[in-house]
Amino acid sequence: MSLLEINNATLKFGGVVAVNDLSFSVEEGEVYAIVGPNGAGKSTAFNLISRFYEPFAGSFTFDGNNLLERDADQVADLGIARTFQNIELFEHATVLQNLLVGRHRHRKTTLLEEMFFTPRVRREEERHREAVEEVIDFLDLQPYRNKMIAGLPYGVRKVVELGRALASKPRLLLLDEPASGLSVEETQDMRWWIDDIRKQMGITVLMVEHDMGLVSGVSDRVLALADGAKLAEGTPAEVQANPAVIEAYLGAGAV
Amino acid sequence: MRIHFKTSYHHDIRLFPDRWTFSVYGTLLALAFALPYLIGEFYLGEVTNVLIWAIAGLGLMLLTGQTGQASLGHAAFLAIGCYANTILIEQGVPFIIAFPLAGIITGFVGLLIAVPVLRLHGIYLAIATIALSVLADDIIVLTEHWSGGVSGKFPEMITIFGFEIERWSMPSRFYYLVLVVTIICTLFYRNLLRSPLGRAFAAVRDSEVSATAMGVHIARTKGKAFGLSCMITGWAGALMGYYAGTFNNETFSLVISITLLMMIVIGGLGSIHGAFFGAVVVAFLPQALSILKDNVVGSGVAIPGLETGVFGMILILFILFEPMGIYGRWLKIRTWFELFPFARKDMFRRQKSYLKTERLR
Numbered sequence: 001m002s003l004l005e006i007n008n009a010t011l012k013f014g015g016v017v018a019v020n021d022l023s024f025s026v027e028e029g030e031v032y033a034i035v036g037p038n039g040a041g042k043s044t045a046f047n048l049i050s051r052f053y054e055p056f057a058g059s060f061t062f063d064g065n066n067l068l069e070r071d072a073d074q075v076a077d078l079g080i081a082r083t084f085q086n087i088e089l090f091e092h093a094t095v096l097q098n099l100l101v102g103r104h105r106h107r108k109t110t111l112l113e114e115m116f117f118t119p120r121v122r123r124e125e126e127r128h129r130e131a132v133e134e135v136i137d138f139l140d141l142q143p144y145r146n147k148m149i150a151g152l153p154y155g156v157r158k159v160v161e162l163g164r165a166l167a168s169k170p171r172l173l174l175l176d177e178p179a180s181g182l183s184v185e186e187t188q189d190m191r192w193w194i195d196d197i198r199k200q201m202g203i204t205v206l207m208v209e210h211d212m213g214l215v216s217g218v219s220d221r222v223l224a225l226a227d228g229a230k231l232a233e234g235t236p237a238e239v240q241a242n243p244a245v246i247e248a249y250l251g252a253g254a255v
Numbered sequence: 256m257r258i259h260f261k262t263s264y265h266h267d268i269r270l271f272p273d274r275w276t277f278s279v280y281g282t283l284l285a286l287a288f289a290l291p292y293l294i295g296e297f298y299l300g301e302v303t304n305v306l307i308w309a310i311a312g313l314g315l316m317l318l319t320g321q322t323g324q325a326s327l328g329h330a331a332f333l334a335i336g337c338y339a340n341t342i343l344i345e346q347g348v349p350f351i352i353a354f355p356l357a358g359i360i361t362g363f364v365g366l367l368i369a370v371p372v373l374r375l376h377g378i379y380l381a382i383a384t385i386a387l388s389v390l391a392d393d394i395i396v397l398t399e400h401w402s403g404g405v406s407g408k409f410p411e412m413i414t415i416f417g418f419e420i421e422r423w424s425m426p427s428r429f430y431y432l433v434l435v436v437t438i439i440c441t442l443f444y445r446n447l448l449r450s451p452l453g454r455a456f457a458a459v460r461d462s463e464v465s466a467t468a469m470g471v472h473i474a475r476t477k478g479k480a481f482g483l484s485c486m487i488t489g490w491a492g493a494l495m496g497y498y499a500g501t502f503n504n505e506t507f508s509l510v511i512s513i514t515l516l517m518m519i520v521i522g523g524l525g526s527i528h529g530a531f532f533g534a535v536v537v538a539f540l541p542q543a544l545s546i547l548k549d550n551v552v553g554s555g556v557a558i559p560g561l562e563t564g565v566f567g568m569i570l571i572l573f574i575l576f577e578p579m580g581i582y583g584r585w586l587k588i589r590t591w592f593e594l595f596p597f598a599r600k601d602m603f604r605r606q607k608s609y610l611k612t613e614r615l616r
Contacts, residue, residue, distance in 0.1 A: 052464070073467045076468060077470055092461055093454075
């Protein structure tokens with residue numbers, strides 16, 4: 001059984017069909033990329049998986065759990081973490097605090113214990129910190145550990161957001177345009193990180209990305225979307241060679 | 256410049272980051288305990304007032320500064336705490352139980368109110384909470400049987416295991432009581448900040464979308480913030496009742512709510528220091544103004560609206576020139592000295608934040 005299975009998902013905003021009868025599945029341990037022109041429904045598909053949007057129809061199954069029975073905040077508990085296209089970090093907090101929020105689903109202490117900061121809270125905090133430090137080492141964020149997000153450059157924020165998602169130790173990582181706005185070097189770093197996330201940490205990655213270099217470099221399978229529907233699915237090379245994909249990007253008669 | 260040399264993760268979460276800070280706050284605490292021997296009764300009363308306002312400020316700061324939910328209704332919770340405490344004691348509950356219970360009752364009332372109210376955002380939330388302030392007045396009048404209505408109530412003398420505390424006849428004992436409550440509330444606040452719930456508060460404040468994606472239940476977290484905030488405010492209200500000596504339906508008015516909010520903005524949103532700095536301004540400004548007025552235009556002349564006018568002006572000036580409040584200014588001055596002569600003018604300048612994901616509301 002696949003880790004994530006989406007069947008016949010449909011979502012409409014008024015008369016606009018954002019996602020139209022979309023089905024795909026992500027296998028455990030693979031990097032699966034979704035590509036497509038602007039407005040194809042890529043981010044909408046992400047928001048459906050995160051339960052920010054309620055689908056009109058379709059089934060969403062993650063590791064045997066029906067996602068539609070969960071609220072948006074319960075999705076993280078299943079082991080799904082995500083990043084956002086336009087970076088949604090906690091601006092008035094340090095990098096460390098941001099990453100620690102990623103540990104929220106692993107908290108075990110109660111309100112009363114936290115008010116008195118019992119030794120157990122302290123031990124838990126140190127455990128969270130240890131997990132976060134692993135992520136900091138992995139992403140080379142050491143120089144920024146105690147910096148406020150508000151003062152950080154765009155590229156670093158992008159990495160911090162990836163780090164926050166990793167800190168929650170997910171099974172499935174949703175990356176919404178991980179390379180958008182990054183320089184060539186930073187994109188290269190991102191590519192290695194995604195490779196390592198899969199190989200070292202064993203985390204399955206589902207990503208939306210426009211940079212075809214990155215997509216063909218890291219992903220096992222690619223799904224091409226246009227107007228909310230599936231256009232093509234296969235290895236990066238197959239999808240890039242698919243006439244329907246070329247037509248969606250470049251227009252009819254380009255081949 | 257001080258360098259923190261950390262050898263364990265515990266160093267980052269302990270109460271005081273280093274010996275220096277520990278000694279600074281230790282001295283401050285020692286000074287606070289020695290204060291009744293250092294200053295006269297009048298000024299001790301004023302300091303007590305500052306501390307009571309600071310507790311109320313901590314309460315609102317938890318909600319507004321930490322969780323980002325504005326409230327113009329906190330006078331209502333001061334009232335609930337005050338009346339709950341007085342009525343419980345009248346029913347024969349000893350102070351040592353009645354006082355904590357008053358805060359907990361206020362917290363639960365706050366939690367009940369939070370469920371519908373916290374669905375609102377920004378300005379609408381502020382309007383809804385104004386309604387609480389207005390309602391509190393009417394409810395106190397309507398429930399005259401318990402609350403004493405317009406004629407008001409007088410809190411009884413505090414007795415803790417036979418030890419008597421009264422604000423007028425023994426101000427230093429009352430001061431110590433307030434000081435202890437202040438310390439407990441500050442510790443609660445500080446402990447929450449360094450634990451998962453405190454981070455969840457900040458997460459809700461800065462980005463509800465990504466807080467949700469990280470597994471933070473928005474409504475529940477806001478509810479907790481509101482409840483805790485009301486609990487602390489309730490304690491401040493009970494102490495305010497003792498401090499005033501008498502209270503009725505008009506004691507905890509909308510003006511008190513506005514003053515509270517103003518206080519934490521002037522002090523510096525999102526910091527414990529801010530609540531204290533703001534309380535100093537709010538508690539001392541009326542005194543300072545009246546002394547100033549007496550010296551400039553003579554004591555016989557009354558200037559209506561002087562206080563509110565000056566308050567308003569201070570608030571505008573702070574929002575324009577120092578949105579981080581007094582605590583923010585203090586941080587800048589401290590950094591300037593620490594880095595001397597390398598501090599740069601724009602070190603604290605905030606760059607415009609990047610476009611946010613559509614807020615999914």
